[in-house]
Structures are given as C-alpha cells and as structure tokens.
Amino acid sequence: MLILALWETAYRVIGWKPWLFPAPSHVLDALLGLMNIHTGFGEPISAHWPRVILEPGQHVRLLSPWWGSPLMKAILVSGVRLLEGFAISVALGAILGLLMWRFIELDRFLGPLLLGLQTLPSVCWVPLAILTLGINEWGILFVLIMGSFSAIALVLRDGLRNIPPLYPRAGMMMGARGWRLYYYVLLPASLPALASSLRTGFSFAWRSLMGAELIFVVDKWRGLGFLLEAGREFSDVAQVVAVMIVMVVIGMLADRWLFAIVQRRVQTRFGLAT
C-alpha cells in the first residue's frame, strides 16, 4: 500500500510521461476496464482516456457483465491450456522421473540432458514449435510441456532417491512384494517428492504458458499473454502492467493456496514440517 501511495504521489508530483509508465490509478482503470468496468481514477493519459466517456457525476459505468469481459475470457482460456498442458507434463515427467530413479543407466543418459533442457528458457522452444507444429493450440501446449516436464522429472527423481531404503526393506519384511510394494510402500513414501515436483512443475508450466501466449496468437482463443501483447500493440502501458499483475497474482495464488497447502499437509503427515 505504501509503495502504491508513493508511486502515485511521485507520479503526480514529478509528472512523468504517462505513456511511458503509468500510475497505479491508470493501472486500476485498465484492470477494471478489462473486466468491463469502466472507471476514471487516473489522470487522462490521452484524448482517448478514459476509453469510455463517463457522464458528469458518474464514476463507474458497466458496459456488459464482468464475467463476459476480455480479462475473464483470457483467464479461462489460459487456465484450460494450463490444465491440459500441465496434466500431460505431469504424466510425462512422472514416468520419466520414475524410470530414471529405477534404472540408473537411463538416468546417466537422460539426467544431464534434462538438466540442460531445464536451463533452456522455455520461450526458446517457440520458433521450433511455430515451424513444426504451426501457430495453433498444439504449439502452445508443446512449449508449455517442454518448459515444465524436465523439472518435474528431475525433482521427482531426486525425491524418490531420498526415500529411506529402510521403508522398502520393512515392507518386504512384512510380505509386500511386486506391485504391492510399489503401491503400498513406495507410492506413499514418494508423496513428499511428488508434492514438491508438482509445485516446481506448476511454476515452470505457468511461466512457459505466458511466454508462449505472448508470441502465439491463436485468433479464436485469446489468453492472458495475448492481452499483454495487445497492450503493447496499442501502446497501452496501463494495460500491460495490469495484465502482468494478474499473471503474478494467479501464479502466486495457485502456488500459495493450492500447492503449498498440499505440500504442507503431506509434510505434516510425514512429520517433516517444522
């Protein structure tokens, strides 16, 4: 709040150019505008500001319901893409992580490769995806999966390696064999590893998706990245900042409210949490 207040004050006192960097009030206007709620908190940026003319004495004007607004549609589109891509990515990463844990030779071969892939920024997959798969949904999903599956595989592998060998030994002693050993002992024992790999994987997936959407413009489905890019095209700095904030907030909410809580619960169960 303090930072926002200082930011706004600085803007009003110094009077820097609003088309280079917006004030919080502009960002708020843009954010609400994307949700079909038109307000005029900020100083006029240009002749077209606010984009919807408010009548004298009117502060808020609703054009259409907020749930049909561009922002909500974009969040929905991005969310669906994320779920699809993340699910594939988790499946792929989990299988690879499991195999790499089980077969050390495979790990010697794949481990460094995956580590290399992980260091490659996911946006670097975009050109390849465009040329190979074309500008469509598959291209976006491809970038998302390539950006996150290696992290999931590596974190899962490391977590599985940290399962105390005493657990499978105790399981065998009690007569758990074959698939039962996997299902009743190794699977639950790997839950902490699984939780942290999902958490890491999610943040990788989210970042990759935003990067991919920025460049891929699939006309029918406009995600958050598209809104960001659209803001740039219309030189609407306020919208750019507003969409960035939305991205950060969604990523944070998913991490804090979903994955952190799952991880916390697993760790509490295992007595690992402090």
Next chain:
Amino acid sequence: MRANLVSIKAIEPTPSEDDALPQLHADQRIANASGDGSSGRGRLVLKNVSKNFPGSTVHALRDVDLVCDPGEFVVVVGPSGCGKSTLLNMAAGMIKPDNGTVSLDNQPIRAPGPERAMVFQDHGLFPWLTAAQNIEFGLKMAGVPRSDRAARVDAALKLVHLAPKRDLLIHELSGGMRQRVAIARALVMEPAVLLMDEPFAALDAQTRTLLHEQLQELWVRTRKTILFVTHSVGEAVRLADRIIVLHAHPGRIRREIKVDLAHPRNFDSADITQLVRTVRKEIEDEVNRVNAEMAETYWKPQAPGDLGADPGVMGDGI
C-alpha cells in the same frame, strides 16, 4: 554357588551342552527356553555361512555356524564391523550368503518374509500411517480379512502397552514408543523368529532399561525365538540365553557364552556383574586385537623422538 550360575563355554561349536546346565536358585527358576517349545516353531539354522562383500579382501563372515532353538533368546555382540548386522540380514533374507545355508524350520531362506519379522534400529515405521495402521500393514499384506485385523492389532497394541496411542502418527510418538510399535508390528504377524537389529541403540538409558523389561516380559509370554544384535554388553547379558561374541576380520564366532539366569533378571545381582565383566573382557580383547591388526597394516604412532628434532630443520623434505 555363584560360579555355578554362569557356565561359560569355549568357542568350539558343541551342540550337546545340556549336561553343563548349572543349578539355579529356586526362585529364579523359570522354564528354560529350550524346554518350553510351545509351538516347536522357530528353529533358525545358519550352517557354514560365508559372505564376502565385493571390493573387500576380508570376509564379512566366514564359516559361521549358529543354531537358534525354538524359543531361545540369542544375542550377538561384537565390535563394530564384525559382521553382526550381516548375520542378521542373512537370517532376514535381505542378504544372500556366498556359501552355506540359512534355514528356518528346515525351509531354506531366500527372501525377506513375515515369518522372520525384523525390528530395525531406526524403527522403519511408515510415517504416513498411524501406529495402528503400521501394525496392521503386515496383516493386510498377508490377506487377513479386515474384521480379524482389528482385533489382532488391538491385541498387539495392548501387548506393548500402547492402546491409547493407536491413532497417533509415528512422528507424534516418542522414540521408545516407536520401537514398541515396531515390536508390535513384528509380533502381530506371529513370526517364527524375531530378528532385532540394535533396536534400542538410539534410545536414552532410562527408556532402554524400561524396554528391556518389557521385551523380557513379552518374550516370556510369547516364547518366540529371538536373534538380537547389539554392541552393548549390558544389554546382551540382561536379555540373552546365549551370547555369541563375534570375531572381526574375518567375521566368525569367537566365543559362545551360555547364560543360565532366570528371566526377568535383576540387573544389580552379582552374577550379572560378573558375567558382564567376562563378556566385556572378551570384547575388549577382540577390539584390541583388531586395533593391533589395523595398526600393523595402516598406521603406527610416531616415535616420540621426532618431537625433539632440531627446529632448524623443520619442514625438511616437504
């Protein structure tokens, strides 16, 4: 009289030593293990067993013969690295011997199984299950119907005096309670043999004493064959019918000491003290022997004469 209470036999494996049974105090006399044989189950035989781990020049175990009779409490002691854990893991079926055979009631042992339940030093309980669920696990794997399981788990919990803690998670239990759950988890499967790998080594002294008492009580009640590995002489003397002192590098049986004192034992009695002294002496000799051997091959303290060398030439030859 006192000397008679403890009969100590030399290493040579002579199975027929019943004639050497000493006189016991009448009030201390409790059915001897070998005489009980309530089930006749649980005869663990290691015959001529050798094990050499890859990359090691000395045998972890060489030509070890050990027979645990049904209902007998055998404790294996020895300096670290003498192969006690290897011995136990072989009985459990976790390690295969290079030579020789390990069998239980004439069945050769090939893999770990519930008839040879093991209690680990670090309990090895599953943290994602409650105490009761941990105990239930073996029954579930054995395909015992759900309705029978509950009763048996309750009985096992009562046996180790943990009935009120049944729904706690493992990390919510104290170290001593965890070991008791581990013991209950082993006993509930009604194993023929109970294998215990330094189960009380990580506990504080008071808890350990308490658990010794409880283990003796349990053993007197259930009469399981127990093969118990420890490095604590006090523990060995307190619990054992027979103490096996191992010899390190290569691992073999150095000496067998039969303890014919009644259970439960009073730790302050003079007989125990004397026996502790004997066993400790045996182990000290073994440790000294091992150290002397190591010193010859690896390291010798430098002659003190070096310390008086002329400081002016310090660093020569670096």
